[in-house]
Amino acid sequence: MKILVKNSLEPGYDAVVIPFSEEQTLTVSLPDSLEQPVRAALGKGKLKAYTGALYSLELYLDDRFVRIVLVNAGDGTDTNREVFLAFAKAFKRCKEAGAAVTAVLLDNVREITGRPEMVRKLGELPFLVSYQFNAYKSVPIESGMETAVFVTEATGVESLLEEAQNVAESTMLARDLVNHPSKYMTPERLAEEAVGLAGELGIEVQVFHKEQIEELKMGAFLAVARGAAAEPKLIVLRYHGGALGEAPVALVGKGVMFDSGGYSLKSKMATMHDDMGGAAAVIGAIRAIAIQKLPVNVTAIVAACENMVSGDAYVPGDILFSMNGKTIEMLNADAEGRLTLADAITYAIRKEGAGKIIDIATLTGAAKGAVGARSAAVITNDQELFEEMSAASCVACEKIWRLPADRELFDVLKSEVADIKNSNPGNLMGGGTIVAGLFLQEFVEERPWIHVDMAPVNWLSEGNSYCIKGGTGYGVSLLYETVKIMAEK
Numbered sequence: 001m002k003i004l005v006k007n008s009l010e011p012g013y014d015a016v017v018i019p020f021s022e023e024q025t026l027t028v029s030l031p032d033s034l035e036q037p038v039r040a041a042l043g044k045g046k047l048k049a050y051t052g053a054l055y056s057l058e059l060y061l062d063d064r065f066v067r068i069v070l071v072n073a074g075d076g077t078d079t080n081r082e083v084f085l086a087f088a089k090a091f092k093r094c095k096e097a098g099a100a101v102t103a104v105l106l107d108n109v110r111e112i113t114g115r116p117e118m119v120r121k122l123g124e125l126p127f128l129v130s131y132q133f134n135a136y137k138s139v140p141i142e143s144g145m146e147t148a149v150f151v152t153e154a155t156g157v158e159s160l161l162e163e164a165q166n167v168a169e170s171t172m173l174a175r176d177l178v179n180h181p182s183k184y185m186t187p188e189r190l191a192e193e194a195v196g197l198a199g200e201l202g203i204e205v206q207v208f209h210k211e212q213i214e215e216l217k218m219g220a221f222l223a224v225a226r227g228a229a230a231e232p233k234l235i236v237l238r239y240h241g242g243a244l245g246e247a248p249v250a251l252v253g254k255g256v257m258f259d260s261g262g263y264s265l266k267s268k269m270a271t272m273h274d275d276m277g278g279a280a281a282v283i284g285a286i287r288a289i290a291i292q293k294l295p296v297n298v299t300a301i302v303a304a305c306e307n308m309v310s311g312d313a314y315v316p317g318d319i320l321f322s323m324n325g326k327t328i329e330m331l332n333a334d335a336e337g338r339l340t341l342a343d344a345i346t347y348a349i350r351k352e353g354a355g356k357i358i359d360i361a362t363l364t365g366a367a368k369g370a371v372g373a374r375s376a377a378v379i380t381n382d383q384e385l386f387e388e389m390s391a392a393s394c395v396a397c398e399k400i401w402r403l404p405a406d407r408e409l410f411d412v413l414k415s416e417v418a419d420i421k422n423s424n425p426g427n428l429m430g431g432g433t434i435v436a437g438l439f440l441q442e443f444v445e446e447r448p449w450i451h452v453d454m455a456p457v458n459w460l461s462e463g464n465s466y467c468i469k470g471g472t473g474y475g476v477s478l479l480y481e482t483v484k485i486m487a488e489k
Contacts, residue, residue: 001127002147003161006103009034009151011062015099017090019073019109020047028108028151033061034068041070051078052086056093067097076111081397083112084121088465091129091148098144102126106152113154117395123150123164124171124477128466131172133179166291167480171473173197174277174284178458178471182258182273187233187304190255190276194235194283194302201239201290208234216351218303218343219321220328224336225305227262227313232305234347237283239290239298242487247355248297249486250348251286251479254337254361255279255304262307262333263315274471275337277458278361279304281475288480296487299352303340307333319418323347324443329415332423337363338436339422342443349445356385357444358482360452360475366432368456375399376457376474379437382448389450392481398474400452403434410438452478 009016009031018038020026030038037059041047047055051074059066071090073083087104094102104122106113113119126148134140150157177185177193191207198205210231213222218234225232235255238248259275260266279302286300313333314320320328320339323346328339341359348354367377378400380386386402393400409431412424420442427435437451457474460467467473 001130001145003123003126003165004147004149005157005161006149006151007153009103009105013066013101013103013149014064015067015069015094015097015102017069017071017087017094017102017104019071019087019105019112021073021075021109021111026108027110028105033059038068038070047072051082052089054089054093067094067099069093073109073112080118080121080394081399083118084397085465087122088125088129091125092465095129095143095145100144100146101149102145102147103149103151106150107154113152116160119157120160120164121395121397123161124168125466127165127168127172131175131468133176133468133470135180163292167288167477170284170288170480171476173287174280174473174476175471177280177283178274178277180273182306185257185273186230187255187257187306188230190257190279190302190304191233191235194237197283197287198237201287203290204238206236216323216347217321218323218347220323220339221303221305221343223314223318223320223330224256224307224339227310228306228308230306232303235302235304236352237286237300239286241289241293241295242297246297247353248299249483250352250354250357251282251298251300252341252344252348252357252359253278253280253282253300253302254341254363255302256337256340257304257306259307259334259336260309262309262313262336264332264334265309266334271459274459275362276304277454277471278359278475280471280473281360281454281479284473284476285479285483288476289483294484294487296483298483299348299354301344301348301352303344305340307336322443326420326442327418329418329421331421332425335423335436337361338439341440345440345443349447354447357447357449358452358479359440360454360479362455362458363453364433364436364455367453370403370433371401371456373456375401377401377403377433377453378450379403379405379434380450381405381441381444382450385448385450388485389478389482392478392485396477396481398478400478403437405438405441406431406434407438409435413439
């Protein structure tokens with residue numbers, strides 16, 4: 001995929017995306033061959049009044065059929081996400097039409113070029129819409145999209161689109177990592193991917209093997225991994241972009257490469273290789289951060305393992321010894337992610353000296369019931385950190401919704417035989433996503449911390465306007481933009 005910037009519409013395109021505000025008027029000049037049919041379509045009121053409405057027509061120009069896609073880009077008051085989704089639909093329409101070269105008339109809605117963050121986000125769309133996962137296809141599926149030309153007289157657009165390409169490619173990396181089945185994407189393979197990426201980026205990487213993890217006394221993490229034939233790996237990526245000695249921001253991603261539920265066996269698990277979406281997100285994010293050379297120190301941490309059933313697997317009733325020193329009564333083997341994250345968070349604090357902690361995980365099925373299938377749920381102990389991520393969410397067009405860290409719900413995690421329970425099967429108080437977050441909060445040692453439960457948005461059972469069925473890459477842009485906001489303060 002190539003991205004070009006032109007100051008006028010030149011011949012050679014297969015499709016043209018022409019956005020309009022609510023006034024449904026042209027604010028850019030069009031070639032004579034386009035002017036009349038486009039104005040005729042507008043004059044007939046073909047463009048619906050809601051943001052994202054599309055109207056397309058096909059013209060025969062210069063010995064080729066050209067797809068014209070008119071898209072309602074709102075009235076300037078719409079959120080970035082609403083505009084992003086509108087353009088996503090338009091790009092998808094061009095893709096479906098088989099357009100190899102698509103031109104986009106940015107200047108037709110002045111509110112767009114007046115919002116640099118919006119231009120960046122639109123620049124991601126050609127990559128995201130054209131993404132295909134062909135690793136196991138004997139005949140690869142071709143998207144057909146080759147070039148996107150952004151037509152604008154605005155200055156500085158080239159650098160914005162370069163940044164967009166960086167974030168989009170990092171998001172597609174995360175999609176790839178999630179889409180690989182667990183037979184291929186083992187903890188060892190994920191570690192190899194991290195080592196290769198670190199070599200390309202020139203950043204530090206350290207992979208801890210089982211014996212070293214044992215030396216770290218990460219008993220909760222090791223308990224989850226115990227039932228699997230694949231050995232666990234603790235993967236640490238360090239980017240040094242900030243001041244020497246400045247405490248890094250820790251990005252901690254859940255890396256359960258396959259989740260059977262252990263002895264709390266799941267009934268459905270065909271897509272449970274997606275349970276490492278958090279790991280994919282932090283790896284993708286640190287890639288984007290490093291390429292963009294953000295002036296901040298960042299450490300990405302993944303406790304990678306499989307949660308499997310065997311004669312040696314942990315069982316409900318076991319008492320686990322965490323790296324933090326807290327003992328954990330394990331009552332649900334399918335509440336394993338919080339166990340791996342607890343030790344990974346402790347490692348971030350005690351071994352990496354993390355100043356702020358962001359963990360991201362496909363943690364609870366309850367999250368979808370709480371916030372729906374278009375948003376991640378977040379829980380935090382720090383208002384400033386939430387405000388940073390909330391602002392980042394608006395730029396990234398990746399939705400979050402804050403849930404209360406209600407300490408009354410913590411009662412369900414109190415144990416008579418250990419310091420804390422990992423779960424309370426039969427819990428009548430509800431709030432499963434909040435309870436999981438409260439468990440993690442017990443391990444953050446008063447650091448500013450925010451937990452992102454990405455379970456509702458990590459995987460698509462069927463595609464949408466900018467993503468095919470499978471891993472979405474959610475979280476890469478959110479984490480990148482959050483760290484960028486921190487760096488700019």
